[in-house]
Amino acid sequence: MESNHQSNYKLNKTEKKFLRKQIKASHTLLRHEGIETVSCATQSLVVANGGLGNGVSRNQLLPVLEKCGLVDVLLMPPNKPYSFVRYKTIEESKKAYVTLNGKEIVDDLGQKIILYLNFVEKVEWKEMELQSLPPGLTVVEEIISSEDEKMLLQSINWTEGTDNQNVKKSLKHRRVKHFGYEFHYGTNNVDKNNPLPGGLPEICDSILEKWLKEGYIKHKPDQLTINQYEPGHGIPAHIDTHSAFEDEIISLSLGAEIVMDFKHPDGVTVPIMLPRRSLLVMTGESRYLWTHGITPRKFDTVQASAGHKSGIILSDVGDLTLHKRGMRTSFTFRKVKQTACDCSYPLVCDSQRKETPPSFPESEKEASLLEQEYVHRVYEEIAGHFSSTRHTPWPHIVEFLKALPSGSIVADIGCGNGKYLGINKELHMVGCDRSQNLVDICRERQFQAFVCDALAVPVRSGSCDACISIAVIHHFATAERRVAALQELVRLLRPGGKALIYVWAMEQEYNKQKSKYLRGNRNSQGKKKEINSDASVQELLVEQIPDVDNQDSACSVPGISDFQEGGCHSSKVTHSKLPIHTNRTSFHSQDLLVPWHFKGNPAKDKPVEPLGPGGSLDPSPVFHRYYHVFCEGELEAACQTLSNVSILQSYYDQGNWCVILQKL
Template sequence: MDSNHQSNCKLNKTEKKFLRKQIKARHTLLRHEGIETVSYATQVLVVANGGLGNGMSRNQLLPVLEKLGQVDALLMPPNKPYSFVTYKTIEDSKKAYATLNGQKIVDDLGQKIILYLNFVEKVQWKELGLQALPPGLKVVEEIISSEEEKLLLESVNWTEDTNQENFQKSLKHRRVKHFGYEFHYENNNVDKDKPLPGGLPEICDSILEKWLEKGFIRHKPDQLTVNQYEPGHGIPAHIDTHSAFEDEIISLSLGSEIVMDFKHPDGVTVSVMLLRRSLLVMTGESRYLWTHGITPRKFDSVQASKGHRSGIITGDVGNLTLSKRGIRTSFTFRKVRQTPCNCSYPLVCDSQMKEPPPSFPESNKEASQLEQKYVHRVYEEIAGHFSSTRHTPWPHIVEFLKALPSGSLVADIGCGNGKYLGINKELYMIGCDRSQNLVDICRERQFQALVCDALAVPIRSGSCDACISIAVVHHFAIAERRVAALRELVRLLRPGGKALIYVWAMEQEYNNKKSKYLRENRSSQGKKEELNNDLPMQELFVEQMPDMGIQNLASSVSSISDFQKGRYNLRKVANSKLLIHTNRTSFHSQDLLVPWHLKGNPGKEKPTEPFGPAGTHDPSPVFHRFYHMFCEGELEAACQTLNNVSILQSYYDQGNWCVILQKV
């Protein structure tokens, strides 16, 4: 028996568990961040779980590290769950490695976090390039006095009679109140013919006049939304509706500072510090093109040096720490627009869209027509670009296919570019898709594929050992057609055959973790359109938080029964318009249109007919695909309406609800 084996035998359970966790942290860093660890001692250590992204501040971590040796540098990348420490000598870093590895440290929330350290040759963090505020954005500090702040906060009565028209609105994550005009969140607009009585609070009038005189603003607003945020709460990234308000959007921060994130459609993100009593003014590009939002968290990454000012949070990883949030109240002023918007950004302007968004379908015929225009024809146009973003198979789908017996006949219904058709060479797989162009791509790759509708697959009943339906059923516009698509899958199966089904989830934040869709921030537009194509880096909460792997929810009957009892309000307002979703943000409606920004359409000079805001002469048209976002329990409930079906497993997989069913 060699010495290594003897050493391993002497490890107790706790030590073995620690080693597994350390190895997991090492592999996660390598796979998702490209951080390569080494097995020999160096002066530099990567500290997993010791980062700003999981609540560890510089003031907490640095003293712990300094106790073990002279620290040359502590680099803490913004919003990452790890940091880098460089010691003066290798002996000091070896001491830190031996002492701190597996040790618990308390974060700013009072939670115990276990640190996992690994040696690295060098700090492998890409510094952010020079950034500037989005064009048209300005921040004015100390715009009001502390006395004016107090009067403004006192002017909002959160407990007034709820029978009055101007009453408190309670949203899921914040308290909201409207003045002048009520903002309707169901359509992101205001009713211009129904102003609220009383107008804006009287104290606002003199303050707004002062801002006008000093040139801070150009127009006097007539609408005010007051939001109150508790620590840990935020607001999804969004663009204020073009047709609802004039160019200038202004927001006053009271009570506490906050970091607001601005994101360009190409993926560039700029984090802006809004100090207490500062004014944010959005005009032009920053108002019309960039989304703005507040990430729900209890701490913000800010400059560690004293006297940090409003403005950009830089990527200086040697000068970042955490700032604890307090209760913040924002006064957001707007001027209601009385004429259509004629801004310079027609691709994202609802006033300049070539055609208005469609209404929600009320019949099978209307649903079929909507799918034809906003699913079938769109995929024909974007097939080449879509295929270029679909290359990495999902692990759980690969696992399903590789577990099937050799020689099984498997149908991939809605196969796209065929990325799953060649996963298991021991299977006989046939793909089908509604898009001729996608099927042609499959055939170019030497896969068996045919064109057909998922509601009428030309394969004999009971002939398939297994079927997969990945990201297809959510494209059907009404519940009856979604159930019909599931029923068609079951028809193809032999008794005992299995089907795997994936659909987009309404819940893009699940078990306190965001899906890759929300966390994606790529500068390449082609890659930016790719949804959930690779597993993202999970925060390294290896002790505090369970993994988001497959969960057997089939036994969780409560979620299914809650759905069947009407837990989710799925009724549609007659003639209601479908909302157009803002990419990389949470979903606020189950039925909506999701934009696809076409880049480099292979084989075509330009699309034959753009949908939504795209113009025929625009080099980068925008198409819209219809989606129905499934709530938790909804897919299982739909499957349980089918005859001769048993749900073997259901789980959540990075922004998707998934079911494995068996024909009995």
């Protein structure tokens, strides 16, 4: 009897533990995803832990579910750690609920996970709009035979010509070989006066001639880069330097298929499947304006239907699964351009950018392109050097974070290298930034961070207890975009949640005191103005320095009239070129370009720019970032246009205007 009693007690403890986890899974789905579970039995179930986002493929999950009955539909949203299943009858869904709840399965990486099922009243999923291929992009399937593929792969001698230490250092996650001209990753260019001996491999000649004859390509390439990608590795999003190559960029995929992401400056991302032995051809807009890259991961989300091979990965959650990556080798052919580029995209063109400084944007499209070139691209280039300067947290931002209740969910929108993400271990903090390279630094530091647009943060409305936006809003190029960024912060907050916002100030001399930016020292006190008292943040005094050479990162994105008050004595830069600011001086314009100077060894810091068509290097490269510096009262006025918001504090602190707001 004693033994049986103890056995029942252990069983009860196990059941209780399982029940707690099941309830926790249900609450997590409701809080973070808006999925409401029900206690009564229905035909539909949500399967927590059984999703594409945590390594479970359709081919793996469906057979498990079908053991309990006839599955009407299995919906697997991309990048989500759950799925939905609808059975033909309630009896079958009840059986799945009883049989599969707590069932341990092995995901595609060989790791054990436990499924938790809950009934749902109905299954709803917002489908993305049907997208089209970026203009000028084509994918040609089975462009070569399997015999030619084998011959090309066997022709690569990886033991020769790969002793370039700079190449090894820059490309530690993939092997690379260059033919015709060597591609220099420090400058993203080639030395046009120094071709490599031997030209392109002889084995490529007949293949290229065939493509020319059949009309797939228009130019005979004279430069080839061969990359070998191991599963799990990729290449950062980029645009091939305009002045380096002609319009046509072509890439042959060998050995394995891959999903390549194409992204427009407005933030629209189109994932494209490139099958094995397919040819990707980029011309026009897809070549000059859209970035392309491969996200480092071991599985790609792909169409499950056998008939879908190449092209856009559709958002049909009833037809998505995971595909394990293999070893892929790409042959990227280009024709070296001997003249300056005169494309139709001057804001993102290295040839035209140097000759024509950007003008103040007069439209939403111009603003988006300006931010793409003078904010997003720059932070991607300077990420490593930038991060090396961002190591000391500002004390009173730390105080704000430490004053938040334990367990609070906090989003850092424009988190840079993540220096605030680990400040308070009692908080659940997540960061996001527009720069992939900065987000990679966050992840290396074991912080939760992802790449996104600050006007389209993929976090459920009302799910955050607090948000911080430090030195971000001033990178938006129109008043409408700045207000939209503020509105997105408010959307993320729950009622009662607070946001701390910092922007650079036009007034670098305030109350007869020069800012630290002008003085170059760090020994003065911030001043603040109380609007509504709040016990948890009333003592907040932030010491932030608008260090123009080294300021926090932007997470930019995409309309109120420009602010006309506030006491600034500067005119709006309309119908004129944006001025370039002189560092450590007062601002004379609200809209300007601020230089970022590389210090130390440019080769070590990696990003360097060619001075002109010859590709010679500037020993002290300079990048220019767009800023809109705020006048007194401007940030506060922008916040007052938002609905359901109360401004708790508004204050000036050493060259910054700052606001703490609360969602009503």
